Amino acid sequence: MSVDEKVKEIVMDKLNVTAEQVTIEASFVEDLGADSLDQAELVLALEDEFNLQISDKDSENLKTVGSAIEYINGHTS
Amino acid sequence: MKTRVVITGMGAITPLGNSLEETWEKLLAGKSGVAQITAFDTEGLATTIGARVANFEPELYIDKKALRRMDPNQRYTIVASQMAYDDAGLDKADLDPDRCGVVFGTGIGGIQTLEDQYQTLLDRGPRRVSPFFIPMMIIDMCAGMTAMRFSFRGPNYTTVSACASSAHAILDSFRIIQRGDADVMITGGSEAAMTKLSMAGFCSAKAMTTRNDEPEKASRPFDRDRDGFVMGEGAGILILESLESAKARGARIYAEVVGAGMTCDAYHMTAPLPDGAGAAKAMLLALKDAGVDPDTVDYINTHGTSTGHGDLSEVKALKTVFGEHVYKLAVNSTKSMLGHLLGAAGGVETTVLAMSIHTGKVHPTINLDNPDEGCDLDFVPEGARELKIRHGITNSFGFGGHNVSIILAAHH
Numbered sequence: 325m326s327v328d329e330k331v332k333e334i335v336m337d338k339l340n341v342t343a344e345q346v347t348i349e350a351s352f353v354e355d356l357g358a359d360s361l362d363q364a365e366l367v368l369a370l371e372d373e374f375n376l377q378i379s380d381k382d383s384e385n386l387k388t389v390g391s392a393i394e395y396i397n398g399h400t401s
Numbered sequence: 402m403k404t405r406v407v408i409t410g411m412g413a414i415t416p417l418g419n420s421l422e423e424t425w426e427k428l429l430a431g432k433s434g435v436a437q438i439t440a441f442d443t444e445g446l447a448t449t450i451g452a453r454v455a456n457f458e459p460e461l462y463i464d465k466k467a468l469r470r471m472d473p474n475q476r477y478t479i480v481a482s483q484m485a486y487d488d489a490g491l492d493k494a495d496l497d498p499d500r501c502g503v504v505f506g507t508g509i510g511g512i513q514t515l516e517d518q519y520q521t522l523l524d525r526g527p528r529r530v531s532p533f534f535i536p537m538m539i540i541d542m543c544a545g546m547t548a549m550r551f552s553f554r555g556p557n558y559t560t561v562s563a564c565a566s567s568a569h570a571i572l573d574s575f576r577i578i579q580r581g582d583a584d585v586m587i588t589g590g591s592e593a594a595m596t597k598l599s600m601a602g603f604c605s606a607k608a609m610t611t612r613n614d615e616p617e618k619a620s621r622p623f624d625r626d627r628d629g630f631v632m633g634e635g636a637g638i639l640i641l642e643s644l645e646s647a648k649a650r651g652a653r654i655y656a657e658v659v660g661a662g663m664t665c666d667a668y669h670m671t672a673p674l675p676d677g678a679g680a681a682k683a684m685l686l687a688l689k690d691a692g693v694d695p696d697t698v699d700y701i702n703t704h705g706t707s708t709g710h711g712d713l714s715e716v717k718a719l720k721t722v723f724g725e726h727v728y729k730l731a732v733n734s735t736k737s738m739l740g741h742l743l744g745a746a747g748g749v750e751t752t753v754l755a756m757s758i759h760t761g762k763v764h765p766t767i768n769l770d771n772p773d774e775g776c777d778l779d780f781v782p783e784g785a786r787e788l789k790i791r792h793g794i795t796n797s798f799g800f801g802g803h804n805v806s807i808i809l810a811a812h813h
Binding site for chain 1: 464465466470528529531532533536
């Protein structure tokens with residue numbers, strides 16, 4: 325499964341949203357209804373899945389599905 | 402003139418059923434909800450039995466995402482609250498949210514979550530601890546979540562007094578409506594503490610039965626051969642409402658809350674005063690609060706946990722309060738069948754008292770084969786019976802010496 329697909333799957337599961345809602349441009353807060361606890365849980369799940377550590381500062385910049393995918397692609401080999 | 406307070410809705414999740422109706426039917430039939438614990442490995446525990454909630458389906462009431470972020474304690478609360486809300490026929494459109502509140506009681510809180518997350522901390526380090534750990538664990542969140550579900554913006558908090566927790570919650574809710582601070586309160590309480598750590602703690606404190614080979618006979622309040630309580634879990638939730646509000650919307654009234662009393666033994670962390678003086682005083686205060694003549698009380702739903710000291714001290718307290726009239730009372734223990742729901746016990750037992758008044762029936766005390774010395778009251782051992790109840794009392798006592806008595810009356 326590609327990084328894109330895996331990220332989308334995690335977002336759907338953690339935020340209880342449909343595949344159609346999880347577009348590359350979708351904002352976690354504005355489009356997918358995430359609150360601060362949801363976002364923290366999402367970051368934990370991404371860290372687990374891709375075996376990386378996302379700093380608090382970096383996680384603040386992960387505002388959309390696309391930005392999360394981009395970050396993961398840039399931090400995994 | 403104080404505002405009169407009535408019970409207009411009830412809901413329960415218990416070891417005998419996932420509704421109050423089912424629980425009540427089985428209580429009348431004298432069924433035990435106690436069984437071997439299979440949900441986790443009981444290896445090394447002195448007590449391996451408990452009264453567990455079974456076949457619970459919270460997904461019928463709570464969406465998937467929210468459910469994953471709830472401790473079992475919170476799931477029991479939300480589901481039983483929805484049942485009580487529906488039972489009362491409440492409708493958001495007719496309620497002033499600022500005049501509606503929630504006060505719950507829980508003794509222990511989200512201990513399953515605490516155990517799980519502590520394991521995560523040990524195994525995987527602090528960064529892996531869930532952001533939902535704190536909201537899932539803290540005791541007050543049941544009341545917070547319930548307020549969110551029903552948009553109740555009035556008084557909201559949680560009372561913690563061990564096994565008297567939800568009785569204190571009901572007492573407070575009664576007072577809140579009585580003094581005019583709210584018209585409708587969701588109250589009662591929940592507990593989901595049947596985890597290995599909490600069982601181990603109660604075992605070490607020597608508070609629980611070890612009659613592991615006869616689960617259904619293990620909870621035997623007032624019997625000579627009792628050897629401790631059986632842990633139970635679940636929730637008992639009530640809608641308390643001002644009489645005026647209930648009448649205005651034509652609500653069905655189960656019973657009226659007429660008085661309540663609370664004291665502390667100030668004696669020992671876990672043992673009650675041997676003469677039951679603290680419990681007696683709580684009942685006397687409740688009678689005085691209600692302005693009720695003790696001779697017009699027909700029924701006592703005891704705390705009756707099946708512990709050596711607790712049961713004897715409660716019997717002595719009843720004799721102190723009622724004198725000769727004590728022998729005319731029907732006296733039973735719901736815990737003989739449900740086990741001890743700890744912080745939720747007062748909530749569940751208040752629903753049982755209200756059902757007894759409403760239906761004119763009292764359930765039996767099971768397993769009372771040989772009443773202990775001094776336990777010479779009418780414990781309804783032979784089976785359920787019909788009883789017209791003018792006033793009934795439910796008692797709840799907790800570690801810490803807390804005593805609460807609540808009096809309900811038939812409403813005409």
